[in-house]
Structures are given as C-alpha cells and as structure tokens.
Amino acid sequence: MTTYWTSPTTVSQYSQPEAEEKHVGWDIVSTRHPIVTVTPLLHISCQPKNDITMKTYFLNFGGYVFDNLPETVSGINLKVTMNRGGRIADETVQLTYQGKLIGNNLGLPVKDPHTFMSTLQPTTVYGGDVGVWNIKGGVALGMIQDPSFGVVLRFRSHPDWPHSTTPKIFSTELQIY
Numbered sequence: 001m002t003t004y005w006t007s008p009t010t011v012s013q014y015s016q017p018e019a020e021e022k023h024v025g026w027d028i029v030s031t032r033h034p035i036v037t038v039t040p041l042l043h044i045s046c047q048p049k050n051d052i053t054m055k056t057y058f059l060n061f062g063g064y065v066f067d068n069l070p071e072t073v074s075g076i077n078l079k080v081t082m083n084r085g086g087r088i089a090d091e092t093v094q095l096t097y098q099g100k101l102i103g104n105n106l107g108l109p110v111k112d113p114h115t116f117m118s119t120l121q122p123t124t125v126y127g128g129d130v131g132v133w134n135i136k137g138g139v140a141l142g143m144i145q146d147p148s149f150g151v152v153l154r155f156r157s158h159p160d161w162p163h164s165t166t167p168k169i170f171s172t173e174l175q176i177y
Contacts, residue, residue, distance in 0.1 A: 016058070076175070
C-alpha cells in the first residue's frame with residue numbers, strides 16, 4: 001500500500017550557526033502559497049578566485065498527516081515543485097525527525113551536468129519505494145506519525161553560472177511506501 005502525496009502543515013526556517021547575515025532567509029507566508037527568498041540568490045563571477053555565491057536558510061517542513069499508512073515502511077518519496085530560475089542548486093534534501101537530520105542527503109550534485117539539468121524541471125522527486133534514504137534502523141510508523149517528522153531543504157547559487165535568481169517553492173509533498 002502507498003499513501004497519497006501529502007503536504008506539510010508546518011514550515012519553519014533556521015540559519016546555519018553564525019551565518020545568519022551571510023545566508024538568505026525565506027519569506028514564509030504559508031505552506032500553501034509559494035515560498036520565496038527575501039532577496040535573490042547571487043553568483044557573481046570573480047575569476048579565477050573569490051567568486052561570490054549564496055545559500056538559503058534551511059526550510060523545515062513538518063506535520064505531515066498520512067492516510068492509509070502501510071504496516072511496514074519500505075520507502076519514502078519527496079516531491080518538490082518549484083521554480084529554480086534555471087540556476088538554483090540543491091544543498092540539502094534530507095529527512096528530519098525530532099529536530100535531527102536523518103538518512104542520506106539526497107541533494108543532487110551540481111558538478112554532473114546531466115543530473116543537475118534534471119533538477120531544473122518544475123518538479124523533482126527524491127527517494128524511492130525501497131530504502132533510498134538509508135536511515136539507520138529503518139523507519140517505524142511512530143516516526144512517520146510524529147509531527148516532528150518531515151523534510152529539510154536548503155538551496156544554493158549555481159557555482160558555475162553567474163545569476164541573480166529568486167527561488168520559489170510551490171509544494172513539498174511526501175509519499176510513504
């Protein structure tokens with residue numbers, strides 16, 4: 001059995017310690033409206049050294065309420081629908097539970113142009129139906145049902161292409177296998 005795609009009920013943001021002024025925050029209005037950064041992410045090319053690139057604050061999506069959960073969790077999919085403006089790269093795409101990041105970071109590497117080009121699509125799906133997140137000890141139903149269970153996202157400027165781009169996140173949905 002597989003759950004329907006489910007949206008979060010909460011969203012919050014936090015910065016990397018001691019980097020509050022270096023990174024770009026989010027203008028959080030609601031989990032149902034586009035979430036945008038308060039200023040564009042920049043990449044200013046100052047070759048051969050000293051490029052200026054930016055990162056966003058971390059976004060923590062939680063409070064997912066699932067119907068028809070399977071008896072045993074075998075996999076988790078995350079579907080992110082957003083506008084990257086052709087330049088915004090993944091930094092962190094990771095599950096969270098009780099305030100801690102768990103499993104693998106599935107943020108796609110920028111250096112592989114074929115992989116990165118697939119993330120420029122309006123919708124990107126991470127995870128899979130069998131253990132792709134590599135969570136130690138697996139995932140218990142109690143974890144999935146806990147309001148602290150969710151996903152953390154963070155983005156960065158593309159390191160090779162100069163730009164000034166404002167990312168817009170339209171939805172972050174989870175599906176449980």
